[in-house]
Amino acid sequence: MKSEYELIEAHVFRETKGGIEFLLLERSEKEIFPGLWQMVSGKIRDNEKAYEAALREIKEETGLTPGKFWVAPNVNSFYSPETDSLSYLPVFAAKVSADCEVKLSEEHSEFLWAEPEEAKKLLAWPGQKKSIDIISEYFTKRSDLLKFIEIML
Secondary structure (H helix, E strand, O other), X not given: OEEEOXXXXXXXXXXXXXXXXXXXXXEOOOOOOOOOEEOEEEXXXXXXXXXXXXXXXXXXXXXXXXXXXXXXXEEEXXXXXXXXXXXXXXXXXXXXXXXXXXXXXXXEEEEEEEXXXXXHHHXXXXXXXXXHHHHHHHHHHOOOOOOOEEOOO
């Protein structure tokens, strides 16, 4: 079995008077897993750092540029029986302005802003839901127990 590090997961969020909301994207019918709700995700290109891939994918999939950007203290993983490989995905948190305008790529058919509990109901995989919890805890409770590394833009 081989290990792969070729994908990223980026959770775009905005702060509102009521807390934070996460941007969720619905995969288009022509993509793998059509109709699935997800955060921004994508492949790391050759000679690209994971955080660079996350910023590029955010721009490509949503038209957004984060005002602030962090490495979340979580790594998601999944096993692929087709390739007998274990993939590891670094997780990023990207804060955008509350009044930003989302411009979807052809990969997605719809978007919505969701409070953490609603977002967790729509996401399919436990690791994605865990990332929502970690990011929500940090940005709403300003937990001293969690440390996010900010990447200066």
